[in-house]
Amino acid sequence: MVDMRADFTVLSELPLTADRQARALLSYICEPSSGIARSVRADNAEQVLTAVRSGEHGESAAATAQHRWQGVDIASVLGELAQRGGGFLTPSDPGWPSQLNDLQEVPLGLWVRGSHPLRLLAAQSVSIVGARASTNYGQRQALTMSAQLAERGFSVVSGGAYGIDAAAHRGALTAGMTVCVLASGIDTPYPSSHASLFDEIATAGVLVSEVPPHEPARRFRFLSRNRIIAALSRGTVVIEASLRSGSLGTARRARDIGRTVMAMPGPVTSDASSGCHELLRHDPDTVLVTCAADVLEVVGALGVDAVGWRSGPVNPLDSVGDDARRVHDYLTGPMTPAQVSVVCGLPHSTVMTALVELAAHRLAQRQDARWMRVAPAQIS
Numbered sequence: 254m255v256d257m258r259a260d261f262t263v264l265s266e267l268p269l270t271a272d273r274q275a276r277a278l279l280s281y282i283c284e285p286s287s288g289i290a291r292s293v294r295a296d297n298a299e300q301v302l303t304a305v306r307s308g309e310h311g312e313s314a315a316a317t318a319q320h321r322w323q324g325v326d327i328a329s330v331l332g333e334l335a336q337r338g339g340g341f342l343t344p345s346d347p348g349w350p351s352q353l354n355d356l357q358e359v360p361l362g363l364w365v366r367g368s369h370p371l372r373l374l375a376a377q378s379v380s381i382v383g384a385r386a387s388t389n390y391g392q393r394q395a396l397t398m399s400a401q402l403a404e405r406g407f408s409v410v411s412g413g414a415y416g417i418d419a420a421a422h423r424g425a426l427t428a429g430m431t432v433c434v435l436a437s438g439i440d441t442p443y444p445s446s447h448a449s450l451f452d453e454i455a456t457a458g459v460l461v462s463e464v465p466p467h468e469p470a471r472r473f474r475f476l477s478r479n480r481i482i483a484a485l486s487r488g489t490v491v492i493e494a495s496l497r498s499g500s501l502g503t504a505r506r507a508r509d510i511g512r513t514v515m516a517m518p519g520p521v522t523s524d525a526s527s528g529c530h531e532l533l534r535h536d537p538d539t540v541l542v543t544c545a546a547d548v549l550e551v552v553g554a555l556g557v558d559a560v561g562w563r564s565g566p567v568n569p570l571d572s573v574g575d576d577a578r579r580v581h582d583y584l585t586g587p588m589t590p591a592q593v594s595v596v597c598g599l600p601h602s603t604v605m606t607a608l609v610e611l612a613a614h615r616l617a618q619r620q621d622a623r624w625m626r627v628a629p630a631q632i633s
Contacts, residue, residue, distance in 0.1 A: 267340045269328060275302040276362040277341045278327045280465045283361075284477065293361055330466060338455070339366035339439065347605070350375040353484050355510045360463040360481065366439045367459030374432050374459055375485045376613040378408040379548055380507070382482065382500040383417025383492040388525050391493035394517060395420035398490070401545035403429025406615060408458070410434065410486045412478060413447055417492050417500075422450060426457055432485065435462040436478040437470035479503040487552040488513035490542060494528030501528050508538065513551050515542040573610050580607040581616055584626040593624065 283289035409425035425431035483506035519526025583597035611617035
């Protein structure tokens with residue numbers, strides 16, 4: 254298996270820039286929809302932080318929220334997190350998942366803990382969400398679907414909650430990797446009974462939150478968290494949801510930013526599946542899925558991922574773009590990105606993007622500062 258830790262910069266080695274410190278500190282005092290967050294998206298984070306500290310920022314919430322950062326030594330917080338293999342990603346970092354920029358409320362940054370780069374895991378992923386009060390049927394379907402998606406090289410994104418979320422994470426961990434987006438700080442597990450599950454995810458996947466360390470989960474933060482779950486992946490699958498389920502909110506968020514929404518039907522007498530049935534009845538763009546193969550037909554590269562499952566073998570190189578195939582051809586031995594750029598005649602930035610794409614499809618791996626080609630295996 255390719256070492257998915259290959260990334261531009263290891264989390265613990267991210268430079269302690271002024272922008273990173275400003276965004277990390279602002280995450281303590283502002284929510285995604287606040288005027289402060291909007292100011293950062295339109296301006297310089299350091300300037301916004303200075304305005305908030307001086308009381309010159311026009312939002313009244315800025316003054317009342319300042320007590321939340323009193324005594325916070327952000328450099329120490331980031332240092333402690335780095336020792337645990339974590340860090341704070343910003344939109345300007347190479348490891349930032351660019352699909353998050355589709356959101357109207359782009360996170361100021363993400364607190365991340367894990368042994369694998371978030372951008373690579375998110376590049377080929379599916380979100381699976383559903384009811385906390387799930388049935389045995391729903392949990393069994395979530396476990397099976399996520400395990401089969403993981404076997405096909407897809408990461409599974411979910412929220413770490415009871416029920417469908419936990420089943421999706423556990424299924425993915427049996428065969429691959431998973432991303433858990435928390436509504437609490439990444440060092441403050443919620444629910445607390447899932448602490449061991451979160452530790453396992455941090456070892457074989459990634460924990461993500463826009464909430465700073467030591468912060469507890471709040472009801473409104475689950476709604477904000479849902480938009481990140483929706484944006485990180487190619488599509489969202491709802492497995493069991495009541496008519497008032499928060500999972501339907503995740504589906505709406507996904508639809509609003511152009512992601513595919515899928516729903517699994519259940520027994521017509523089951524209240525736990527009533528929300529899924531409403532999606533299928535009233536939203537013509539919602540796709541009915543019954544298994545992982547159905548999901549891959551929708552979100553796979555032109556159906557390639559699913560075709561190999563249902564019929565004959567396929568070449569994984571068919572799933573990547575022209576630049577990635579060109580880089581793969583020229584990657585004849587251990588080479589630095591600069592060397593690849595010279596021999597294949599592509600800009601350095603294009604080469605880096607292609608290498609990330611190849612690594613996401615298990616067609617390249619990094620060894621220290623050099624990259625190695627992985628021969629495509631026929632998948633059947």
